[in-house]
Amino acid sequence: MNQTAPQPSLVLIGGWGVDAAMLLPLFQRWPGKMHLISLTDEVMSRCESVADAAACLLERYPGPSIWAGWSQGSQIVMAAASSGGPQVDRVITLAGFPRFVAGPDWSAGMAAEAFAAFRAGVVSAPPLAWRRFQHLLIHGSDDPLQARQDLLPWLKQGASVSPDNLIRGLDWLESENQQSLWQSAGVPALHVQAGKDAVVGPWAETFATADTSEVITIPGMSHWPRGRAIKSCRDEIHYFIFGKEES
Numbered sequence: 001m002n003q004t005a006p007q008p009s010l011v012l013i014g015g016w017g018v019d020a021a022m023l024l025p026l027f028q029r030w031p032g033k034m035h036l037i038s039l040t041d042e043v044m045s046r047c048e049s050v051a052d053a054a055a056c057l058l059e060r061y062p063g064p065s066i067w068a069g070w071s072q073g074s075q076i077v078m079a080a081a082s083s084g085g086p087q088v089d090r091v092i093t094l095a096g097f098p099r100f101v102a103g104p105d106w107s108a109g110m111a112a113e114a115f116a117a118f119r120a121g122v123v124s125a126p127p128l129a130w131r132r133f134q135h136l137l138i139h140g141s142d143d144p145l146q147a148r149q150d151l152l153p154w155l156k157q158g159a160s161v162s163p164d165n166l167i168r169g170l171d172w173l174e175s176e177n178q179q180s181l182w183q184s185a186g187v188p189a190l191h192v193q194a195g196k197d198a199v200v201g202p203w204a205e206t207f208a209t210a211d212t213s214e215v216i217t218i219p220g221m222s223h224w225p226r227g228r229a230i231k232s233c234r235d236e237i238h239y240f241i242f243g244k245e246e247s
Contacts, residue, residue: 007032008066008089008241011057014038015071016169017130017159018137023070023094025230026237035061039072044165050176054079058087066241068092071199071223072100072169074191075176081187091189092237095223097200098182098207100173108203119170126163131155137224140196150226182209189213190240192233194221214240 009032014020020038027034037043037057047053054076067088069077074096081088102109110118121129134155141147159166182191193204195217204215216236221229 009033009035009061009063011035011061011065011067011077012037013057013067013069013073013076014160015069015073016173017133017161017166018071019154019157019160020070020073022154022224023068026094026225026233027068029234035065037073038160039165039169040160041162041165044161044168050075050172051079054083058083058085062087064089066090066092068094068237069096070094070225071096072173075172075178078178078181078185078189081185081189082181084186088187090241091185091187092240093189093191094225094233095194095197095200095221096191097203098178100176100200103177106177106179106203108201108206110200115170115174119167119174122163122166122170126166127158130159130166136198138222138226139198140194141222141227142196142220143227147222147227151224179207182207182213185210186212188240190236191215192225192236193217194223194225194229195219196221197223199223 010027010030012020012023012027012034020036043053047056058080064086067077067080074093077091081091099106099109101115102111134151138147138151189212191209191213193202193215204217209215218229218232225233
């Protein structure tokens with residue numbers, strides 16, 4: 001009797017202040033079980049750092065899985081991969097980054113002055129600053145009218161986390177530096193960059209990841225993978241996980 005091979009589980013982690021369900025179109029045909037994780041108060045309040053968040057989620061999802069993260073979620077999945085445990089079989093990052101804030105050896109990040117001003121805006125007027133950031137997710141889209149329509153339901157839903165934990169997430173973004181981790185990760189990784197990203201700059205040409213990693217750039221993709229970029233992302237992800245025959 002022929003037995004069907006078990007399908008891989010997926011741990012999918014969203015970004016700062018957003019619902020991870022925004023990524024579901026990329027994985028709508030995922031054949032295995034899917035665990036969808038937004039960085040809500042439940043996660044943020046019990047963790048002091050990206051490494052803490054990764055450790056909590058590794059404990060919650062102990063079975064071997066593909067771990068995928070969007071934006072800030074990319075740092076969490078890479079921290080999980082660095083644990084060396086059996087839970088992380090492969091990693092996918094979407095519009096991710098080893099560092100978010102620019103520094104002397106990292107020009108692709110947000111300028112420190114701009115980040116400080118943005119953080120101050122979140123402190124003084126969290127809903128307004130959050131909404132402004134959401135519009136950066138679609139900035140650069142080649143279909144701006146449709147992009148705004150696609151974003152509208154998520155704007156109405158609001159942030160996935162309280163103002164205090166929005167600020168905590170920003171503090172993680174400011175302090176986390178995973179350059180050495182991304183260069184030494186032993187787990188196969190696919191890093192999907194956005195060709196029209198208004199949140200983080202391109203880093204593929206100036207930063208060498210581990211030999212087990214592959215970096216691709218989706219032309220025309222904004223920080224939020226949507227629109228025409230969905231098919232390109234989906235194809236790259238399926239090829240990375242399942243190979244040519246299944247893609």
